[in-house]
Amino acid sequence: MGKNCLVAQSGGPTTAINASLAGILETAMKSDRIDKIYGALNGIQGVLNDTLIPLHEIIGSDHKLLQKLKVTPAMFLGSCRYMLADVERDASDYDRICEIFEKYDIAYFFYIGGNDSMDTVSKLSSYVKKKGLEVAVVGCPKTVDNDLKCTDHTPGYGSAAKYIATSVLEIAHDTAIYDMPTVVIVEIMGRNAGWLTAAAAMARNEYNLAPHLIYMPERAFETERFVCDVKKKLKDHKHVIVAVSEGIKSTEGSYVSAQGTKTDKFGHAILSGTGAVLEEIVKHRIGCKVRSIELNVLQRCAAHISSRTDVEEAFLLGKKTAEFGLLGETGIMTVCRRISDSPYEVAYEKACITDVANFEKKIPDSWIAEDGNDVSEEMLRYIRPLIEGEIQLSYVNGIPDYLTFSHLYK
Amino acid sequence: MGKNCLVAQSGGPTTAINASLAGILETAMKSDRIDKIYGALNGIQGVLNDTLIPLHEIIGSDHKLLQKLKVTPAMFLGSCRYMLADVERDASDYDRICEIFEKYDIAYFFYIGGNDSMDTVSKLSSYVKKKGLEVAVVGCPKTVDNDLKCTDHTPGYGSAAKYIATSVLEIAHDTAIYDMPTVVIVEIMGRNAGWLTAAAAMARNEYNLAPHLIYMPERAFETERFVCDVKKKLKDHKHVIVAVSEGIKSTEGSYVSAQGTKTDKFGHAILSGTGAVLEEIVKHRIGCKVRSIELNVLQRCAAHISSRTDVEEAFLLGKKTAEFGLLGETGIMTVCRRISDSPYEVAYEKACITDVANFEKKIPDSWIAEDGNDVSEEMLRYIRPLIEGEIQLSYVNGIPDYLTFSHLYK
Numbered sequence: 094m095g096k097n098c099l100v101a102q103s104g105g106p107t108t109a110i111n112a113s114l115a116g117i118l119e120t121a122m123k124s125d126r127i128d129k130i131y132g133a134l135n136g137i138q139g140v141l142n143d144t145l146i147p148l149h150e151i152i153g154s155d156h157k158l159l160q161k162l163k164v165t166p167a168m169f170l171g172s173c174r175y176m177l178a179d180v181e182r183d184a185s186d187y188d189r190i191c192e193i194f195e196k197y198d199i200a201y202f203f204y205i206g207g208n209d210s211m212d213t214v215s216k217l218s219s220y221v222k223k224k225g226l227e228v229a230v231v232g233c234p235k236t237v238d239n240d241l242k243c244t245d246h247t248p249g250y251g252s253a254a255k256y257i258a259t260s261v262l263e264i265a266h267d268t269a270i271y272d273m274p275t276v277v278i279v280e281i282m283g284r285n286a287g288w289l290t291a292a293a294a295m296a297r298n299e300y301n302l303a304p305h306l307i308y309m310p311e312r313a314f315e316t317e318r319f320v321c322d323v324k325k326k327l328k329d330h331k332h333v334i335v336a337v338s339e340g341i342k343s344t345e346g347s348y349v350s351a352q353g354t355k356t357d358k359f360g361h362a363i364l365s366g367t368g369a370v371l372e373e374i375v376k377h378r379i380g381c382k383v384r385s386i387e388l389n390v391l392q393r394c395a396a397h398i399s400s401r402t403d404v405e406e407a408f409l410l411g412k413k414t415a416e417f418g419l420l421g422e423t424g425i426m427t428v429c430r431r432i433s434d435s436p437y438e439v440a441y442e443k444a445c446i447t448d449v450a451n452f453e454k455k456i457p458d459s460w461i462a463e464d465g466n467d468v469s470e471e472m473l474r475y476i477r478p479l480i481e482g483e484i485q486l487s488y489v490n491g492i493p494d495y496l497t498f499s500h501l502y503k
Numbered sequence: 504m505g506k507n508c509l510v511a512q513s514g515g516p517t518t519a520i521n522a523s524l525a526g527i528l529e530t531a532m533k534s535d536r537i538d539k540i541y542g543a544l545n546g547i548q549g550v551l552n553d554t555l556i557p558l559h560e561i562i563g564s565d566h567k568l569l570q571k572l573k574v575t576p577a578m579f580l581g582s583c584r585y586m587l588a589d590v591e592r593d594a595s596d597y598d599r600i601c602e603i604f605e606k607y608d609i610a611y612f613f614y615i616g617g618n619d620s621m622d623t624v625s626k627l628s629s630y631v632k633k634k635g636l637e638v639a640v641v642g643c644p645k646t647v648d649n650d651l652k653c654t655d656h657t658p659g660y661g662s663a664a665k666y667i668a669t670s671v672l673e674i675a676h677d678t679a680i681y682d683m684p685t686v687v688i689v690e691i692m693g694r695n696a697g698w699l700t701a702a703a704a705m706a707r708n709e710y711n712l713a714p715h716l717i718y719m720p721e722r723a724f725e726t727e728r729f730v731c732d733v734k735k736k737l738k739d740h741k742h743v744i745v746a747v748s749e750g751i752k753s754t755e756g757s758y759v760s761a762q763g764t765k766t767d768k769f770g771h772a773i774l775s776g777t778g779a780v781l782e783e784i785v786k787h788r789i790g791c792k793v794r795s796i797e798l799n800v801l802q803r804c805a806a807h808i809s810s811r812t813d814v815e816e817a818f819l820l821g822k823k824t825a826e827f828g829l830l831g832e833t834g835i836m837t838v839c840r841r842i843s844d845s846p847y848e849v850a851y852e853k854a855c856i857t858d859v860a861n862f863e864k865k866i867p868d869s870w871i872a873e874d875g876n877d878v879s880e881e882m883l884r885y886i887r888p889l890i891e892g893e894i895q896l897s898y899v900n901g902i903p904d905y906l907t908f909s910h911l912y913k
Binding site for chain 1: 516544545548575576577578581582583584665668669670672673674676677679680681682705706708709710711794796797799800801803804805806807808810887890891892893898899900901902903905907909910
């Protein structure tokens with residue numbers, strides 16, 4: 094059996110995915126069953142291309158570097174959006190990966206990512222098993238979208254939720270200054286699941302009622318109802334803030350976004366402009382001052398306002414991922430199981446990868462308000478602990494001090 | 504002579520304007536020559552409408568409330584965009600304001616704001632003087648745009664600059680993850696002056712070269728040159744980040760933004776979409792992956808990442824504003840004069856309001872790189888101290904704990 098470990102990251106950025114890498118690295122460095130720890134650059138593509146870097150050398154057990162890695166946004170090792178072909182159709186990628194595993198004497202492969210990445214873990218672990226190779230293939234979850242099955246929530250979600258809630262509160266302060274009816278539309282990420290948009294509700298506190306309306310893709314969006322909702326809110330509030338998911342669809346099933354027809358290479362629709370479409374509706378049908386704001390990529394990379402809970406959990410899930418691998422577990426993903434909301438407590442466990450891959454977890458129907466324009470108390474209870482706590486970042490010359498690969502390795 | 508003081512806020516939001524209010528309040532509360540401190544809601548309109556609130560009662564010298572006020576974004580007292588008519592044309596507003604001054608026994612009127620607000624200070628102070636009223640009218644500067652004359656910089660600018668630099672750094676991390684040529688356009692506020700856009704340069708550090716290109720409204724924007732600049736940068740860098748001001752204009756003087764023809768009620772052009780226009784240019788002329796991001800209002804209201812230098816200076820300028828008023832100074836604005844860059848040192852002084860009002864300070868020509876697509880070392884030296892230091896905010900339930908008027912006063 095091999096003596097080395099390989100880790101890679103994949104999918105879209107979050108501010109917690111490097112914390113999972115740090116967790117894997119810390120546990121792997123401490124194990125006397127692991128010798129070298131390689132990182133593949135740009136996910137599974139880095140394995141296929143043989144672009145591996147020696148993490149045991151460039152970071153190793155250096156506490157300061159591990160701490161910096163833990164709070165750095167996006168992927169230290171880079172990412173890819175590459176899916177393995179069905180093995181029956183084309184096994185060449187699989188054979189190439191096994192060749193690399195043998196070349197580097199790999200006994201453990203850890204893949205940190207979302208839905209598409211877990212598809213890779215699923216396919217690869219069953220191929221490796223079939224070939225009789227002794228390589229543990231373990232997935233570690235991450236996605237701001239929070240749409241992975243079998244886990245209470247996913248690392249990255251809590252920090253994005255904290256950014257969204259904080260930004261909506263600050264936008265509410267910004268909007269309230271003029272003594273005139275105003276509507277502000279805040280467009281939030283989420284193709285098919287409204288978890289991120291729901292997090293806007295956490296902006297509410299003892300004085301702030303914004304967002305006054307929340308529209309998630311789990312419910313069909315009806316323009317007439319929206320106009321009616323906004324008019325009603327404007328009767329009681331001079332300033333109305335609307336949180337809307339980029340992925341809302343009409344009752345006919347087409348994206349509200351004008352750009353809803355373009356697709357990325359996985360066939361996922363590329364969305365933008367939903368907020369702008371709603372802004373136009375308010376302008377023409379209501380006629381008051383209106384502005385739309387797209388939170389854009391900052392909601393997934395603004396590590397300066399990460400949730401401490403999220404980053405710590407991502408780190409512990411990384412450690413647990415390595416521990417499962419060391420126990421010889423394969424074809425699994427580490428998960429969080431919630432034990433209680435308050436005091437907040439979770440257990441770190443495992444799920445069979447075939448139960449996870451290629452499913453999208455949506456918001457339960459009862460967590461959305463009956464009218465489809467808000468969330469319920471269950472949703473608030475669910476999100477509340479995930480955005481708790483702040484990260485103490487170091488700053489150099491007024492900006493956060495993060496870590497990159499090019500810092501350390503030429 | 505009156506015994507009371509009146510303060511109001513005006514113009515667009517910043518994260519430092521409430522720090523100036525807190526500074527005025529603290530000094531006024533300590534003075535035995537001031538009895539009551541009123542705040543007018545929604546700027547000069549609140550004076551005209553007689554909507555005054557007793558700040559000495561609802562905040563007073565409460566240290567905890569003053570601290571919270573100091574770090575709260577946007578305007579605690581609300582804002583307006585109302586300019587006084589020329590007195591020769593219509594003196595009715597002026598007479599109404601003087602009536603309110605007499606009704607509330609006002610000896611000091613402090614107005615915190617930007618260019619348009621300083622026009623009000625200028626007109627009102629000369630009217631009051633002409634009428635022989637003993638009311639000191641003093642302006643306190645604020646604007647994220649940093650375009651006020653006679654002061655080294657304006658409160659609000661440093662925090663917006665810190666937000667922009669931090670966001671551009673985080674966007675650079677987010678962009679770097681995929682192994683493919685990518686251009687990201689970051690659209691930053693600034694109608695006629697490029698100060699905010701220039702601040703993107705502060706994102707550069709020992710490993711990050713983004714933004715690779717910076718376009719400011721002080722130089723005409725040429726599409727061919729832009730395409731050429733981007734192509735050139737793509738030769739050396741896989742990921743090119745471009746910072747662009749919303750207000751860039753073509754050599755013919757028309758806004759690059761597609762929405763450049765709309766105007767607000769002061770005749771200022773309302774801009775949006777410059778980033779989107781550049782995105783389309785890159786898509787069609789270069790053809791690589793491209794995205795545009797509009798930082799939008801968050802750059803002026805994201806108090807969770809305020810610059811400590813900025814907030815402390817805004818507070819001290821508020822105190823100085825009240826001190827000048829107590830000395831009987833009128834028709835002035837408080838200013839910062841820079842004594843040295845490193846160690847950073849400023850003096851708080853005054854300027855005659857007629858030298859300030861209705862001018863826009865642009866970036867000196869020599870602070871822009873020769874090719875018009877970057878800033879010079881002088882600009883970096885100028886901005887560096889302004890983004891230094893962080894604010895320790897309190898958080899409740901995972902979001903910042905700010906202060907609003909409705910908290911305290913029903």
